[in-house]
Amino acid sequence: MSDIDTPENEVKILLVDDEVNITKALRRLLMDVDEYDVHIANSGQEGLELLAEEPDVGVIVSDQRMPEMTGVEFLQQARKLVPDAVRILLTGYADIEASIAAINEGAVFRYLTKPWDDEKLLAAIAEAAHNYWLVAENKRLNALVFKQKEELEQWNDRLKQRVLDQTGQIRAKGDALARTNQQLRNSFNATIEALAGLIEMRDHAAPSHSRNVAELVTVVAAGLKLEDAEKMRLRSAGLLHDIGKIAMSDQLLGKLPGELEGKNLHEYQNHVVRGQAAISMVPELDEIGILIRHHHEYFDGSGFPDQLAGESIPLGARIICAADMFERRLAQFPKSEALTSALASLKEEWGKTLDPGLRHPLEKGAKKVYSYLNISSKVRECKVSPKGLEPGMQLQHDLFSGTGVLLLKQGTVFDENAIAAVQRCFMIDPFEQEIAVLLRNAEAPEVEA
Ligand SMILES: [Fe+2]
């Protein structure tokens, strides 16, 4: 037997010779090899017909000298039918030249002379079967790799699509969550504003005090470059800082600590603790509650309720304390000089009751918020009905609904939203029809001025 391993799978062998004795002898020779499935044809034509039915023949052994079709002619045509089959020619010495020509044209893998040597013939067939098997295996593996590559590409495409789908879903969920968060924030802010409205309805002497303080602390916080969340917290604390006064007696409302003593002073001072307690049921308002508690602590430690001093007072509480004091002072002076006089009156307080580090931010913020108090010659006051409001007009006095709810604060510059809100409220809870506004001369309406 040959040194070359026989292939792992069965290989079909086709033997073609017009002499039956020869094909029988060849079949006998090959019958001991289990991996060979031997087929016989007695002419070239018969061989071609068999190949048409068995296209997976791996090795063809053909005699050269046959009537009607020579071995070379047969193998040339067989090559067209089964190009991968390995072809061997058996030839006599007289036909060697034709055999060599056939080898050179690529029609024949090898030729063997008759009479053949069994060992050499077996070795040649084994090598041919092995070559066929290698080529077939190579093709099979290539096809497998191609198929796996295609599957991998399809899998990749599906995965990519899935990632895109999931990214889209996550984005949509994120958008929905952001909308819900915004709605929650809006309703939280609206609730705080509503509570502030209640406080202001209670304190007739200072009907827009809470909103004024809230606006001023927000501007001061922006000047100090505090983070947005801190600014929002400070604004809410500004709106609610005197919520503890709701339960205060009429007699004490609007008084300042310096005007009170004994039991009344104690009652007044309690409004900060009561305010913190009132909102402590809402965990989200915890930090706001701390600012409410300490908004009357003084920088030198002489305030209440805990006599904290310096930087041990939360920064937000120090800002509210300064804005609160400034806002109260503002009301004590005539409007034309209120801003300058109120700021001047705080001069002695910086470093004593108020944090000196907040002086510049508060003065700057106050000038920004209350700039409308200094009316220039280019603007003038006029009165308009709710329908006559236009964007850019500035409210000259606090605007209340018919039953006394503060709608907008003095100084508000109207935009489309504010105008719509005022007109809507006018339908529900009508107020005195004329609204005092400031406007530049060029903007003054002809009729209602
Ligand atoms: Fe207060």
Ligand SMILES: [Fe+2]
């Ligand atoms: Fe206050």
